[in-house]
Amino acid sequence: MTEFFTQSWSWWFTGLVISSIMFILLFFGQSFGFSANLRTISSCRGAGKNVSFFNFNWKSQLWNIVFLAGAIIGGTLAGTVLNSNEPIVISPSTVSDLQELGFSLPTGLQPDELFAWESVATLKGFLILAIGGLFIGFGSRYAGGCTSGHAISGLSSLQIPSLIAVIGFFIGGLLMTHILFL
C-alpha cells in the first residue's frame, strides 16, 4: 500500500483520477477549474470596487480556496512522506535535448537549474520564473481557464471555446519550446 503511494502513477490511472475528481466536484455542486482561484483571491482583496470582472460573489467560490489549500497539503505530503526520492524517468531523447541546453541529468521532479535557490537568485533565473508566472496567470485568466478548467472540464462537456484554448496552450508551448527560448 505504501508503495502504491510512493511510486509514480501510470498515465491511465492518473487520467481516471483526474476525471473522478471532476465528477466528485460536480456531485458536490461545483465545477473543476483551478485558476478561478486567482480571481477569487483578488476579489477578496477588494478589486470588485474598481474592476467589474471581480465584482462577483467571491464567497460562493470559497470552496475552491479550500480545495487549493488541500492541494498544497497533498503536494507537501507527496514531496515529503510519500516521496520515493528516485530521479524522474523521462525519455532519453528529452534528456539529451535538455543536456544540449545545459541541463544536467534529472535528480528530482524539477530541474535545479530552474528551481533551486542558487538559480532563482540570478537575474536570468528570477526572470524565467517571474515571466513564466506572469504568462500563466494572465493567460489563464484571459482565456477563462487553465488546464483543469479548459482541457479537462471544458473538453469533457464538448465546448468549442475550450478546444480553442487548448489549441492555444499548445501553440504557446511549442513556440516557447522550439522557437523562442528552449
Place this chain on the structure above:
Amino acid sequence: MKFLKFLVIGILFGIMMAKSEIISWYRIQEMFRFQSFHMFGIIGIAVISGIIGVMVIKKFNIKDFNGNPIVFHPKEKSLIRYIVGGTIFGMGWALSGALSWTDGRQYWLWILKYGYRIPFFYFRNLSLWCVA
C-alpha cells in the same frame, strides 16, 4: 463541516499532481517535444472518461447531493480571448511549468510565481479593455 470534503479532495488532487509527475518541468518539456506519451495519455484518458461521464449525467439527469440538477456552464463565445490567452498560458507553461508549487517543498516559489500576481490583477483589466 461544509468545506471539509473539499479539503480532502484537494489533498487527493495535490498528491495526484505530484505522483503523476504532471507538475514536473521535465514532463512538460517531454510533452512539447513529443518525446513521450505520458502527458498525452493522461489528458486523453481524463477527457475520454470525462466525456463519457458527462454524457451519462445528461442522459440520466443525474442530480448532485443536494438534489439539484448538474449543470454545465457554457463558456462565453470568443475566439481572440481563447487563442491569445491560451497561447500566453502555453508559453508560461513551457517556460516555468504550471502548478509546480504543489510540489510542496517550494512555497517560496509559489510566492514568486503567484503571489505578486494578485496586485497585477488590478492592472490586468486595462489590457483587457484594449483587446475586448
